[in-house]
Amino acid sequence: MESSRRDFLATAATAAGAAATGNLTHAQEQDHDHVHQAVPSDLTLRVKSLESLLVEKGLVDPATLDALVDAFEHKLGPRNGSRVIARAWADPAYKKRLLADATTAIAEFGFTDAHGARMVAVENTPKVRNLIVCTLCSCYPWPVLGLPPVWYKSAAYRSRSVIDPRGVLREFGQELAEDVEVRVWDSTAEVRYIVLPERPAGSEKLSEQELAALVTRDAMIGVTKVTLSQSGGAA
Amino acid sequence: MNGVHDMGGMQDMGPIEYEKNEPVFHARWEARMRALAQAMWAWPQLNIDASRYQIEMIPPVEYLRNSYYENWFAGLTGLIVKRGLVTSAELESGVPAAGSSKVTPALAADRVLPLLARGIVGTRDVRVAPQFKVSQRVRARNLNPNGHTRLPRYARGKMGTIIRDHGVFVFPDTNAEFQGDKPQHVYSVRFTARELWGRQASPRDAVYLDLWDDYLEPA
Numbered sequence: 198m199e200s201s202r203r204d205f206l207a208t209a210a211t212a213a214g215a216a217a218t219g220n221l222t223h224a225q226e227q228d229h230d231h232v233h234q235a236v237p238s239d240l241t242l243r244v245k246s247l248e249s250l251l252v253e254k255g256l257v258d259p260a261t262l263d264a265l266v267d268a269f270e271h272k273l274g275p276r277n278g279s280r281v282i283a284r285a286w287a288d289p290a291y292k293k294r295l296l297a298d299a300t301t302a303i304a305e306f307g308f309t310d311a312h313g314a315r316m317v318a319v320e321n322t323p324k325v326r327n328l329i330v331c332t333l334c335s336c337y338p339w340p341v342l343g344l345p346p347v348w349y350k351s352a353a354y355r356s357r358s359v360i361d362p363r364g365v366l367r368e369f370g371q372e373l374a375e376d377v378e379v380r381v382w383d384s385t386a387e388v389r390y391i392v393l394p395e396r397p398a399g400s401e402k403l404s405e406q407e408l409a410a411l412v413t414r415d416a417m418i419g420v421t422k423v424t425l426s427q428s429g430g431a432a
Numbered sequence: 433m434n435g436v437h438d439m440g441g442m443q444d445m446g447p448i449e450y451e452k453n454e455p456v457f458h459a460r461w462e463a464r465m466r467a468l469a470q471a472m473w474a475w476p477q478l479n480i481d482a483s484r485y486q487i488e489m490i491p492p493v494e495y496l497r498n499s500y501y502e503n504w505f506a507g508l509t510g511l512i513v514k515r516g517l518v519t520s521a522e523l524e525s526g527v528p529a530a531g532s533s534k535v536t537p538a539l540a541a542d543r544v545l546p547l548l549a550r551g552i553v554g555t556r557d558v559r560v561a562p563q564f565k566v567s568q569r570v571r572a573r574n575l576n577p578n579g580h581t582r583l584p585r586y587a588r589g590k591m592g593t594i595i596r597d598h599g600v601f602v603f604p605d606t607n608a609e610f611q612g613d614k615p616q617h618v619y620s621v622r623f624t625a626r627e628l629w630g631r632q633a634s635p636r637d638a639v640y641l642d643l644w645d646d647y648l649e650p651a
Contacts (some may be wrong), residue, residue: 244461246503246526248468253528256473260538264544265467270456273548307549314551316618317600327499332440332584334484341553344466346454350500353449356442359586359639362627368448377624379637383440385582386618386642387480387554388598397610 202390210225233322255270270343276314278341279412280392280425285318286396287405296320308340316341317382324377326366327392328419330358331384338389343415350420351366359383369420433485433578434585436492441586441629451601469508470548472541473599477515485580486511504513513597554601556615560644564619568594569651572621572643580608583647590627591651595640596620603644616645 212218248410251257264401281303285292295302298318303309312400316338319327331337332355358365362379366372373379400408415421439445457463472478487495490584495503512518522529539547564570574589575581582604596619603614621643625633 199626238573240460240502240505241459243469244465247505247523248464249508250470250518250522250526250528251468253534254522254532255534255536256475256538257468258539258541260541261539261544262464262467263535264541265470265548266457266463267546268544269463269466270543274456306622309549309551313549314553315555316551325648330440331438332586333582334487338551340549344456346451347458347500348448348450351448352439352442352445352496355448356439356445357448359442360633361438361484362637363634367447369450375634375636377636379634381582381637381639383641385584385641386598386644387552387601389551426637 219424245314272292274343274410275341275414275417276409277306277343278338278417280306280342281391281411282393282412282417283409285393286400286408290326292393295393303341314338314392315338315388317388318391318393319380319382319419321395323395326371326373326377326379327390328358328362328366328381329357329384329390329392330381332356332359333383335383336384336387336389338391340389341391342417350418366420369415369419376430383393392406392417394423395417397423397425433488433580434576436487436495438585440559440584447503458638459621460537462613465501465504465508468505471537471539472508472512472517474537475517476538477517478511479600479607479610480554481580481604482511482515482610483507484604484610486514488580502531502575536567547644557604557612558600558615558617560600562597562617564597564620564648564650565592565647566597570594570621570648572623572641572651573645573647574650580604581605581647583643584641586628587623587643589640592621592627592641594619595622599643601644603646605646612645614634618644619648621648 240404252259291302297316299318300313303316304313321327325400335345337349359381361380363373382392397411411422411423413421416423473480487503490503490506511525513520513523519529569591571591572583572587572589575583581640598618598620601618602616603616606614621639622638622640625637625639626635628639
């Protein structure tokens with residue numbers, strides 16, 4: 198078992214490279230015609246074989262898997278979080294509730310119930326920037342942001358965000374003045390963080406819905422700011 | 433375990449590779465893999481801490497070389513064999529052993545959305561006295577367990593300040609090995625960047641970690 202797994206993982210390395218450059222799907226599409234492209238096909242087949250085994254044993258229901266994939270791709274996502282942020286900008290009482298008890302305040306939207314995962318909202322100001330990371334794995338606030346992007350789960354981001362947050366922010370085009378305080382939140386427990394970005398100047402007349410359209414995933418992780426020019430809801 | 437997964441503070445991992453308009457999954461097998469793991473977590477034989485621990489035990493070179501969902505594949509298959517939900521022979525062949533009984537799936541399709549909306553709940557509704565209080569100075573213990581822990585290396589032995597008591601949570605170090613919940617308080621602890629990284633860090637910056645009672649001692 199162990200040796201075969203190692204063999205598999207060794208051959209899978211090429212697939213990882215292909216995935217990183219975005220070629221995997223393309224390579225897979227060609228699988229049917231090109232038998233020599235064994236590597237991506239190997240991963241596809243192994244997961245397929247695992248699924249079929251677990252279904253056969255009654256451990257999982259294929260309808261459940263379909264529902265999960267549909268939820269990950271279409272139901273969860275930063276749109277939920279952007280509604281929370283827009284409400285906090287538009288309604289000072291809501292903002293107060295969100296900062297005091299984000300778990301309950303987010304539950305008001307019905308993304309979660311009162312027994313949902315513990316949430317904490319951290320507020321950016323002109324003098325404070327917050328940044329969210331999980332150095333140990335990939336903890337991320339699913340109910341409000343969906344599944345994390347690849348860069349958030351990468352060794353580069355996980356390693357550097359705690360020791361050099363200003364360098365990380367610079368890579369996202371954010372040059373911070375020395376008098377700005379950076380707070381990095383390492384998600385080591387079952388507590389999930391969301392950044393309440395600064396409301397952009399010039400947005401005073403926008404409706405809550407229009408505000409929500411400005412809020413991006415990256416701003417809620419803390420690596421960028423919200424601006425009037427960007428089209429919101431990054432993937 | 434002082435594994436390669438404990439990355440906070442490592443250097444030379446390269447630039448952050450950002451993909452514009454990134455899809456949720458980059459291939460169908462990733463989507464199925466992610467869903468399989470979620471559906472299997474519904475079984476009491478598994479838990480989130482054990483799942484993380486299993487991934488941490490992937491040999492370091494492979495852990496780094498693998499894509500994210502390849503590590504999930506290795507983690508899930510390793511754990512379900514270890515926990516007796518499937519045998520390694522079944523995993524190799526892809527078919528149930530002759531005469532094995534069929535069970536009813538633990539997670540039904542109509543429970544998917546409420547489950548995902550909740551996220552991972554690690555709290556326990558039990559009364560446990562907190563060992564520390566807000567604004568108290570503490571030191572993260574210098575622990576180097578062979579097993580699973582959520583106390584990153586970069587904070588061990590460092591002084592911090594408790595800024596918030598999150599309440600009572602399952603203790604991952606024991607839960608990962610099915611040795612019990614050991615419920616205890618988790619706190620948000622603020623460490624100045626200078627305490628963690630020395631004079632190269634900005635005097636204004638800080639890193640906040642969520643740490644359990646057992647990870648802390650009075651300063």
